[in-house]
Structures are given as C-alpha cells and as structure tokens.
Amino acid sequence: MMKYGFSTIGCPEWLxxxxxxxxxxxxxxxxxLRGLANKEYLPSTRSFSIENCSEIRLQLEAxxxxxxxxxxxxxxxxxxxxxxxxxxxxxxxxxxxxxxTPFVRVLADKEAVPGKDVDEGVVxxxxxxxxxxxxxxxxxxxxESNGVFADSRRLAALMEKLDDPNIGVLxxxxxxxRFFGESPAETYKRLQDWICYVHIKDSLMENGxxxxxxxxxxxxxxxxxxxxxxxAGYDGFxxxxxxxxxxxxxxxxxxxxxxxxxxxxxxxx
Numbered sequence: 676m677m678k679y680g681f682s683t684i685g686c687p688e689w690l691x692x693x694x695x696x697x698x699x700x701x702x703x704x705x706x707x708l709r710g711l712a713n714k715e716y717l718p719s720t721r722s723f724s725i726e727n728c729s730e731i732r733l734q735l736e737a738x739x740x741x742x743x744x745x746x747x748x749x750x751x752x753x754x755x756x757x758x759x760x761x762x763x764x765x766x767x768x769x770x771x772x773x774x775x776t777p778f779v780r781v782l783a784d785k786e787a788v789p790g791k792d793v794d795e796g797v798v799x800x801x802x803x804x805x806x807x808x809x810x811x812x813x814x815x816x817x818x819e820s821n822g823v824f825a826d827s828r829r830l831a832a833l834m835e836k837l838d839d840p841n842i843g844v845l846x847x848x849x850x851x852x853r854f855f856g857e858s859p860a861e862t863y864k865r866l867q868d869w870i871c872y873v874h875i876k877d878s879l880m881e882n883g884x885x886x887x888x889x890x891x892x893x894x895x896x897x898x899x900x901x902x903x904x905x906x907a908g909y910d911g912f913x914x915x916x917x918x919x920x921x922x923x924x925x926x927x928x929x930x931x932x933x934x935x936x937x938x939x940x941x942x943x944x
Contacts, residue, residue, distance in 0.1 A: 744912070768808050877890050
C-alpha cells in the first residue's frame with residue numbers, strides 16, 4: 676500500500692510541533708523535510724543537532740510517523756557551485772541516519788521549468804563523488820525529474836550511465852507531463868527501475884504560465900500516474916509538494932493538507 680506524506684515546503688512558517696500534529700491528525704505516514712519555520716538549511720539548525728534528532732526520532736516512532744526524505748537545494752549541475760553542492764550533500768547525508776531517513780533529494784537542474792542546458796559531466800561527477808558516503812550511511816541519493824531531467828529519456832540515460840545502486844529517481848509526476856508532454860504511463864515505463872519516491876501536485880496553464888492548483892483542480896493526469904504505480908505494486912511514498920514557500924498566494928497549508936488524502940482516494944476510484 677502506498678504511503679502518504681507532505682513536504683514542509685508547503686508550510687514554511689510552521690514550527691515542528693504544528694507540522695507533526697497536523698501529520699498525525701490527518702492520518703499521514705510521513706513528513707518530507709525541506710526547511711522548517713523559515714529556515715531552509717536544516718543541518719545547521721539547533722533543532723536538528725545530534726541530541727535533538729534522537730528525541731525527534733523517538734517522537735515520530737511513538738506517533739507512527741517517519742521522515743522519508745530530506746530535500747536539499749544542492750544544485751549538482753554547475754561547476755562553479757560544485758564545492759557548495761558537495762558540502763550540502765554531505766551535511767544532509769550525515770543527518771539522514773540520525774532521523775532514520777532513507778532518501779536525500781538533489782537537483783540536477785535549478786528550476787522546474789527546463790531552461791538552458793546543464794553540464795551533464797558535472798552532474799555525473801558530483802553524484803559519483805558522493806556515492807560512497809551515501810553507501811556508508813545507508814542512504815540513497817535521489818535525482819528529481821526536474822528541469823531538463825523532467826525529460827524521462829534524458830533522466831533514464833543519466834541513470835544508465837551511473838549504474839549505481841546508491842542513486843535513484845524521485846519521480847515528480849507533474850514536470851514530465853507539463854513541460855515535455857509525456858503521459859505518466861510513458862514516464863513510468865522509462866524510469867520504473869529507478870523510482871524510489873514520488874512527488875505529486877496539480878496545475879493548469881493560464882496565459883502561458885503554470886498555475887498550481889489543489890489536487891484534482893488542474894489537468895495533470897494524476898489517475899494514470901497513480902494507477903501506473905498501483906499496478907506495479909509500488910508501496911513507497913506519494914508526497915504532496917505544495918509550493919507555498921515560493922508562491923505565497925497559494926491556499927493555506929491547513930486546507931491543502933486536509934484535502935490531499937481524500938483527493939488521492941477519490942482520484943484512485
């Protein structure tokens with residue numbers, strides 16, 4: 676059975692207590708961490724020190740919740756940012772085991788919308804350099820279907836070149852369909868050997884721009900995507916990525932997080 680989660684990118688002003696209580700009250704299985712209470716870089720915060728991580732882990736265990744993924748802002752495509760990206764990836768990989776977190780997300784392109792081409796050689800170099808640390812910490816690095824790598828052909832080719840069991844794919848259902856016109860079934864077929872984790876969101880194109888909508892109010896073929904996962908026996912996380920941190924006028928997280936589990940069940944029928 677698939678598990679439900681939400682990303683803290685959707686509630687950028689919430690404190691940890693509010694995040695956890697909402698997840699528990701609404702029947703979620705997990706919380707993806709991408710910043711907390713307007714602090715984006717978690718490894719440097721006091722809340723996620725070694726001592727506090729032990730308390731967080733025990734708290735989540737008692738509530739039957741987990742932190743399945745830590746989402747970094749490590750941009751691994753730019754030679755000029757390589758040292759910064761490596762530092763960030765190391766910090767998050769070292770943090771992940773303290774929270775019993777199996778996945779750390781990185782970005783092989785900066786924006787969701789594909790822009791100018793990226794240096795794939797730098798992407799490969801960054802991933803290969805960090806792979807041994809991920810293996811030592813029993814953490815998987817996930818490359819998101821984002822930017823130019825929302826093209827599933829290109830992302831699949833990258834994964835084939837890497838051929839690394841410590842590196843998998845985060846399938847953002849939205850991006851390949853919205854920016855490359857791929858059907859979810861097509862995307863899943865190409866990436867299925869590497870998909871470990873899933874982001875879900877909905878949108879419409881209005882006046883040539885992407886406008887994010889609550890699940891079921893856009894035109895992303897979510898039913899097809901979810902059925903592809905269900906038919907394959909996927910039992911990992913489907914995580915709502917509500918981009919409130921970047922788009923302030925989106926609906927409030929309390930409303931959207933309450934809506935999400937019911938919307939998924941309705942879409943799946």
